[in-house]
Amino acid sequence: MSHASFSLSRRGLLLGLGATFVLGSSRLALAQAAGERRLVVVLLRGAMDGLFVVQPYADPNMAELRAPLLLPEPGQEGGLLDLGGRFGLHPALAELHALYRQDQALILHAVAGPYRSRSHFEAQDLLEGGAEQRLTSGWLNRALQAMPAANGQARTGLAVGTGVPLLLRGPAQVGSYAPPGLEQPSPDVMHRLAALQQADPLLGPVFQEGLRARGYAADRLGQGAEPERNGFLRLAAAAGRLLAQPDGPRVAALEIGGWDTHAQQINRIQQPLQALDSGIAELRRNLGAAWADTAVLVVTEFGRTARANGNRGTDHGTGGVAFLLGGAVAGGRVLADWPGLTRDGLLDNRDLRPTTDLRAIAKALLRDHLRLPGRAVAQAFPESGAVQPLRGLVRA
Amino acid sequence: MSIRSHIAVVRFGYGLRLGEPPPSDPVAWLEEQLVRPAAAPEGASTSEAIAAREETIARRRAAQRQAREQPPGIAPPAPEGRSPLARLAREEGLAWAQWRLATSQPFRERLVDFWMNHFTVSRRAGAVGALPPTLEREAIRPHLTGRFADMLVAATRHPAMLIYLDNHSSIGPNSRLGQRRNRGLNENLAREVLELHTLSPAGGYTQGDVQEFAKVLTGWSVNMDNPPYGFIWRPEMHEPGPKTLLGRRFPEGPESQEQVLRFLATHPATWRHLAVKLARHFVDDDPPPEAVRALEAALRRTEGDLGATYRVLIALPQAWDPPLSKLRSPQDFVLALLRATGERRPNAAVTGLAALGQPLWTAPQPNGWADTGRAWAAPEAIMRRVEWAYTQAGRMEQTDMAEVVEAALGPFARAETVAALRGAGSPREALTLLFGSPEFMRR
Incomplete structure (x- = not known):
């Protein structure tokens, strides 16, 4: 008892000192107390073909299964980017490859959520919900409940884009940001509207949050940001700038579509890959020094069929790839308990068999990166006691 | 009021x-709209919409060729305004809006929008081009108050859908073309018809059913080679032999697609799925179970008569409950x-x-x-x-x-x-x- 009260008063004392000595900015001290570690989740909607983007080119069955989708081996013209001898990265992901070589990209192969649905929509809901049945809130939102905003200004969580994905919906209030483009009425009109909305159970809180987020983002980013063709690039840049603020959010979610490549996959996947690659580079650039404290989890709802289909594309499958990027990540390796692509190795003689549960990755990030207590991790991923968080994904 | x-x-x-x-x-105002439709909107045909895209592609290729042949140092000629596809898409968008701003039958239009969303075709897939409004005019509006099965058949075989969900290039592995070329089946349309347009996952179909249905659908394709462009039956792409789907056998051939679609359209799981969607759209985000049951019963009793089902919808007490909850x-x-x-x-x-x-x-x-x-x-x-x-x-x-x-x-x-x-x-x-x-x- 006396020990607890001692440490509390000691911490209070230190905070007070910090506030005095850091140019009188108590905001900074409080933000440090909230933690410097950032987590960004990027949802790839439509199911990215993990076997195509991270090709196990050394696997002897690749040629038979997906001849139309093989890229030249590393070292050849237009070839895969080498990942240490067994796997090669799609050449459109040059920025990711540069991160890999700096030990800041960890590639996880043969991963999937606990569900075996091949429906995009059900699988996305389960991926974002974080359970084996559909929930109305997302795992990231439930994790945020254990991370209250410490500074009274910014929300800890931020949805980047016009909507809020299920991943971030739930009891914890989150902010949202999208680039402006319309005329804005005076603050007075907006506050009167907020009063009119107050009694509405859905719109009341949403409107308050919108106002708050607007004021905050306009303050930090300035008006009239330059127009940008690539939507994801623009959103990733804004996310980086907001996350870099000392009193900014610490957790953000973005999404990018275009991965449902049932036909002409080699051509059609090019654009989303390039957008992802340059978006990650923008995110990093805008995070600046905060990149060192950042982990970016890139996930998709499921992988695609091991065999190419009749249209040089692939259909809905199971196991796939997740990326973990950032200065806080113990990267420079491919982590895979490789099941092989033989008839027996495949799931249902059709899909890459998943050997790692996506929840083991996400739980590790909550525990080891955001340093959330065990009960908060359990609340984010209910009924997943058997799924142990992976060790060593982030730097100590 | x-x-x-x-x-x-x-x-x-x-x-x-x-x-x-x-x-x-x-109530009389709503019922009147169901039985006495105003004139339908006009617009480009499927063939014209595909032609606009083909012409746009041809022009772009010609411009690229010209740019390559241009001697260095001389600027290539400036592109001339909007492409035929962009122009048509813009005209169609304006016509869409004009029609809805002016309509005196907004209930019909809301129903059209409901079914266009049920049978989504999206321009995010580039090859869809300016086809979505042709789907609306050719497959949705003619069957708006008719039988769901007829609308399902019309929407599924429409070029907009065949292109959007890749069926136009799906080839039976044992078909004449499939044996010659190393190409084959595409499951996309079959899966989405089962999951989104008819049974829904609650209908309990399997991966095997998806594949069998995909085989049935081979041969339903789109002629994009020469005008008039549009739907075409390509027997050389059709997977031979009977197929078994949800425990039923269907013969090979150009009649089988419609047979399967009509079977799916009248499946109890489809009634349930449609009833939930209609109640969610017109009554409440969390559809009242009584409303769903009434709509489901109407669809079953009338074998999918949409006009009769809408009449049950507007007679639902829950549809008239304040407050406005949606x-x-x-x-x-x-x-x-x-x-x-x-x-x-x-x-x-x-x-x-x-x-x-x-x-x-x-x-x-x-x-x-x-x-x-x-x-x-x-x-x-x-x-x-x-x-x-x-x-x-x-x-x-x-x-x-x-x-x-x-x-x-x-x-x-x-x-x-x-x-x-x-x-x-x-x-x-x-x-x-x-x-x-x-x-x-x-x-």
Whole structure:
């Protein structure tokens, strides 16, 4: 008892000192107390073909299964980017490859959520919900409940884009940001509207949050940001700038579509890959020094069929790839308990068999990166006691 | 205006037009629209829509060729205005908006929009081009009050759908073409018909059923080689032999696709799925079980007679319960605002839809746009509604505020909202408060 009260008063004392000595900015001290570690989740909607983007080119069955989708081996013209001898990265992901070589990209192969649905929509809901049945809130939102905003200004969580994905919906209030483009009425009109909305159970809180987020983002980013063709690039840049603020959010979610490549996959996947690659580079650039404290989890709802289909594309499958990027990540390796692509190795003689549960990755990030207590991790991923968080994904 | 009149125009329509009298008998007003359709809108044919895309591609190739042959140092000629595809898509968008801003049968139009979202085809897949409005005119409108099975067949074999979900290039592995070339089956259309258009996952089909159905659908393709472009049966792509789907055998050949679709269209799981979607769209985000049961029973009893089902829908007590519990989608919000202010320029609607995150014919995925308030009520999205209303209000020339309020809110106007309008600094600000009020956001 006396020990607890001692440490509390000691911490209070230190905070007070910090506030005095850091140019009188108590905001900074409080933000440090909230933690410097950032987590960004990027949802790839439509199911990215993990076997195509991270090709196990050394696997002897690749040629038979997906001849139309093989890229030249590393070292050849237009070839895969080498990942240490067994796997090669799609050449459109040059920025990711540069991160890999700096030990800041960890590639996880043969991963999937606990569900075996091949429906995009059900699988996305389960991926974002974080359970084996559909929930109305997302795992990231439930994790945020254990991370209250410490500074009274910014929300800890931020949805980047016009909507809020299920991943971030739930009891914890989150902010949202999208680039402006319309005329804005005076603050007075907006506050009167907020009063009119107050009694509405859905719109009341949403409107308050919108106002708050607007004021905050306009303050930090300035008006009239330059127009940008690539939507994801623009959103990733804004996310980086907001996350870099000392009193900014610490957790953000973005999404990018275009991965449902049932036909002409080699051509059609090019654009989303390039957008992802340059978006990650923008995110990093805008995070600046905060990149060192950042982990970016890139996930998709499921992988695609091991065999190419009749249209040089692939259909809905199971196991796939997740990326973990950032200065806080113990990267420079491919982590895979490789099941092989033989008839027996495949799931249902059709899909890459998943050997790692996506929840083991996400739980590790909550525990080891955001340093959330065990009960908060359990609340984010209910009924997943058997799924142990992976060790060593982030730097100590 | 009575509460029921206003509920009829906002829940089943796009809201009143400025100066339009509310229906005196709301149920009769809705039923009348079902039995006496006004003339249908006109527009490009499927063949013309495909031609616009083909021509655009040919021009682009020619320009690239020319640029390659250009001697260095001389600038290539500037491209000439909009491409044929962009021009057609723009015309179609404006016609879409004009029709809905002016219609006196908004219930029919809401039903058209409902089915267009059920059978989503999205321009995000480039090859879809300007085809979505042809699907609306050729497959949805003709069967709007007819049999669901007929609409399902028409929508599934329409070139917009065959292209969007890749069936036009799906080849039976043992077909003549499949044996010659190393190409084959594409499951996309088969899966989405089962999951989204008919049974839904609750129908209990398997991966094997998806594959068998994909084999059935081979041969339903699109002629994009020479005019007239459009649907074509390609026997050389069709997988030979009988197929077994949900325990039933279907023979090979050009009749089998329709046989399977008609079987799926009248499956009990399909009735259930459609009943839930209709109740969610017109009654409440969380559909009342009694409403779902009544719609399901109507579909079963009438073998999928849509007109009869809508009559059960508008007779549901739950469909007339205040308060307005649904949040307007951006599309409903934009159309209702423009109708209430008497705006007739369709471009305002087209740009409004894009600004509020629901641009025409570009749903992100085959399951279409979301149909719940939870999905649309993001803080940023609601801010944009207000800002778009403010932007739009700034373009209005003159306003009879009382008339706009009457058209927009009717008896749902709350005293505090009216007081806020009276205290506004300008007509523009008053309109912003009006359209940003919770009464107007809901339907």
